[in-house]
Amino acid sequence: MDPQDSADLSRINYDPITYTLDLPNSFPMMEIPENNLMTIEGVELGRKLFYDPILSADSTMSCSSCHLQKGSFTDNRATSEGIDGISGTRSSMSLLNTGFISTGLFWDGRADNLEELALLPVEDPIELHDQWPNVEKKLMRNEYYPRLFREAFGIERKNEITSFLAAKAIAQFVRTLNSTGNSKWDQVQRNEVFFTDQELEGFLMFFDEDPSLPDAECGHCHSRPLFTTNEFINNGIEPVTGLSEFPDKGLGKRTQNLIDNGKFRVPTLRNIELTGPYMHDGRFENLNQVLEHYNSGGHVQPNTDVLIRPLNLSTEQQEAIIAFLKTLTDSDFVTKEEFSSPFE
Numbered sequence: 001m002d003p004q005d006s007a008d009l010s011r012i013n014y015d016p017i018t019y020t021l022d023l024p025n026s027f028p029m030m031e032i033p034e035n036n037l038m039t040i041e042g043v044e045l046g047r048k049l050f051y052d053p054i055l056s057a058d059s060t061m062s063c064s065s066c067h068l069q070k071g072s073f074t075d076n077r078a079t080s081e082g083i084d085g086i087s088g089t090r091s092s093m094s095l096l097n098t099g100f101i102s103t104g105l106f107w108d109g110r111a112d113n114l115e116e117l118a119l120l121p122v123e124d125p126i127e128l129h130d131q132w133p134n135v136e137k138k139l140m141r142n143e144y145y146p147r148l149f150r151e152a153f154g155i156e157r158k159n160e161i162t163s164f165l166a167a168k169a170i171a172q173f174v175r176t177l178n179s180t181g182n183s184k185w186d187q188v189q190r191n192e193v194f195f196t197d198q199e200l201e202g203f204l205m206f207f208d209e210d211p212s213l214p215d216a217e218c219g220h221c222h223s224r225p226l227f228t229t230n231e232f233i234n235n236g237i238e239p240v241t242g243l244s245e246f247p248d249k250g251l252g253k254r255t256q257n258l259i260d261n262g263k264f265r266v267p268t269l270r271n272i273e274l275t276g277p278y279m280h281d282g283r284f285e286n287l288n289q290v291l292e293h294y295n296s297g298g299h300v301q302p303n304t305d306v307l308i309r310p311l312n313l314s315t316e317q318q319e320a321i322i323a324f325l326k327t328l329t330d331s332d333f334v335t336k337e338e339f340s341s342p343f344e
Contacts (some may be wrong), residue, residue, distance in 0.1 A: 006159045009150040016041045016152065019172070024181030026189060026225040030099045036115060036168045038175060041152040044342075046173030048148065049166055051341040054138050055122050056083050057130040063121065063170065064341065066092040070334050072271035073177060078282025082127040089248060091282040094275050096333065097268055099175035103230045107264045107280045110254050114171035119163060132163035139166065177339055179270055184327040195327065202324030205317060216321055217294070217307040218269075227269040227328060234262040236298025236308040237279055243302060248281065259303050273329045287325060291318040 016039035021030060032038055049055065050063045066080040067073040073095035079087045090107050098105065104112060111117040121127040122135060139145045140158040149161050152169055179186070187193045195203060201213065208215035221229055232251045240246055243261045252261030264280045278284040284293065295318060297310035313321070333339070
């Protein structure tokens with residue numbers, strides 16, 4: 001081992017300051033793991049790691065390459081490309097409000113928590129395509145990361161920098177990526193502004209709150225305030241008949257249960273206007289196509305969710321629902337400086 005990798009850091013002050021999350025009043029409390037309590041130093045380290053291409057084998061890509069702030073931390077592509085130009089098979093999910101997810105992350109739920117989620121892309125051959133031991137050495141020999149790891153986690157020597165500490169820091173940063181509470185929807189809830197007639201009609205159908213209007217069956221899976229139940233469902237987008245025929249097994253690939261094939265995480269609809277294209281494979285380019293799919297009733301398999309049925313919505317009613325969905329756009333979130341790259 002290079003002697004510089006074991007250099008002493010103990011003279012650097014270690015006195016971390018607790019980070020307090022700023023959440024909308026309507027949101028639940030976020031459960032923070034006891035072994036990774038949030039600090040200002042940890043969040044700032046995670047922010048730098050998230051935006052630093054040092055995590056990739058050729059230093060060309062970072063976590064932020066597939067999770068752009070302007071796209072609510074998606075990359076607005078049907079599927080993403082890694083450092084070797086190879087496309088994956090799924091669309092990057094938004095990182096908005098992911099700190100509230102406790103049922104498994106990614107489209108298929110394969111990561112149990114944000115710490116695990118942060119570990120996987122580095123060694124994925126289609127994504128950052130590096131190895132953590134190599135990344136650890138790069139971080140040890142970097143001019144400023146040893147100091148930041150010392151300030152965040154109290155390490156005493158450079159060689160105490162590990163993948164697990166890096167993942168903890170990235171997880172801390174991602175837990176800060178929460179709604180600001182300044183979308184039109186949130187403002188309406190506080191009686192600061194009012195829906196237009198079209199938005200109101202869409203809201204009433206979304207949550208089935210007016211018996212004179214059709215139930216659009218949206219609010220069951222996209223419940224407030226997070227606009228997701230974080231469940232895994234088959235929403236009938238694949239034209240297959242048997243459960244073994246899904247081209248992407250989704251949750252079923254992880255659980256190995258046939259009944260889970262074709263099920264994917266229900267994404268949040270907050271900032272949905274900004275996160276297209278839509279579905280796990282980005283097959284729908286815009287919200288009009290999404291509404292057309294649900295209005296048609298989709299394709300039926302034995303495990304298709306019972307709420308997937310022909311809705312018989314008129315074109316005007318579908319447009320009203322889209323108008324309501326756009327009230328969930330949080331423009332402040334995608335411009336908030338604390339979430340942006342620290343290198344710009």
